[in-house]
Amino acid sequence: MSSQLALGSALYSRLCGTALGTLTAGGTASPSVFFEQAPDNQSTPYVVFLYPSELDNNQQSRRLKDVVVRVYGVANSPAVAGSLDSAIDTLLHRKALTMTGWTNLQLIRENGYQLVSTSESGIRYYTSGADYRAEITTT
Amino acid sequence: MTDIILDTAKLDEIIANTPGRVVDVVTACCMRVLGDARMIAPRDPARPPKDPSRQVTGALKANSDVVKDGIGLTQRVEFYQEYAPYQELGAPAINLPARPFLTPSVEKHGETFVNDLKKVIE
Numbered sequence: 001m002s003s004q005l006a007l008g009s010a011l012y013s014r015l016c017g018t019a020l021g022t023l024t025a026g027g028t029a030s031p032s033v034f035f036e037q038a039p040d041n042q043s044t045p046y047v048v049f050l051y052p053s054e055l056d057n058n059q060q061s062r063r064l065k066d067v068v069v070r071v072y073g074v075a076n077s078p079a080v081a082g083s084l085d086s087a088i089d090t091l092l093h094r095k096a097l098t099m100t101g102w103t104n105l106q107l108i109r110e111n112g113y114q115l116v117s118t119s120e121s122g123i124r125y126y127t128s129g130a131d132y133r134a135e136i137t138t139t
Numbered sequence: 140m141t142d143i144i145l146d147t148a149k150l151d152e153i154i155a156n157t158p159g160r161v162v163d164v165v166t167a168c169c170m171r172v173l174g175d176a177r178m179i180a181p182r183d184p185a186r187p188p189k190d191p192s193r194q195v196t197g198a199l200k201a202n203s204d205v206v207k208d209g210i211g212l213t214q215r216v217e218f219y220q221e222y223a224p225y226q227e228l229g230a231p232a233i234n235l236p237a238r239p240f241l242t243p244s245v246e247k248h249g250e251t252f253v254n255d256l257k258k259v260i261e
Binding site: 036037038040041042044048050052053055066068070072074113115117118119120123124125127131 | 243
């Protein structure tokens with residue numbers, strides 16, 4: 001399995017757990033967690049994850065990758081967006097993922113950020129999230 | 140009694156030479172990051188705004204620079220276009236997906252920067 005698929009699958013499973021699922025619009029039955037982009041007109045709150053960077057360390061005999069994983073929550077209030085970010089942090093920071101075909105050596109939070117964008121109808125969307133560094137290697 | 144003579148010539152030389160060389164390393168790193176970020180800066184005319192009649196302007200790529208603080212030991216890669224953060228981080232208000240261009244550029248050159256810095260200091 002490719003590293004991106006394995007990492008994405010592991011991340012999705014972790015993020016869709018009860019702790020974060022209950023905070024999203026879909027609830028635990030259908031957690032609103034999406035890769036890269038939410039569907040159009042998606043109800044808030046929801047969570048998006050993507051990989052801004054993936055570097056191969058080719059000085060090792062086995063595959064070793066340094067992947068930046070960006071995970072953020074989107075809500076119509078900064079407090080809810082912050083709660084999503086906090087729940088994501090609890091789920092990911094220093095809690096390595098169980099992956100298929102790969103081993104997650106470490107997963108650590110690095111850069112947090114907040115951003116607000118306003119729709120044409122004046123609705124504010126608050127984003128709160130962070131970049132997590134995942135070091136993964138082949139098993 | 141033994142006299143101890145401390146020749147600081149070499150030390151003075153390192154102190155005199157290193158700041159400039161460190162600035163060179165910082166400058167080179169920032170220029171590499173800027174160059175890469177410009178290369179991969181999003182140019183999709185459909186977003187934003189969602190209007191195919193709008194021409195690609197290259198404004199995001201063009202309105203960028205490396206800015207030095209003081210003698211240059213601190214430098215910033217800056218993108219001035221108002222929508223730059225929304226391209227980098229996404230804009231849920233218009234469901235614009237994040238299309239990072241700075242993060243991958245910084246990541247790519249991080250190790251080179253550390254190695255170049257070691258060469259200067261050692």
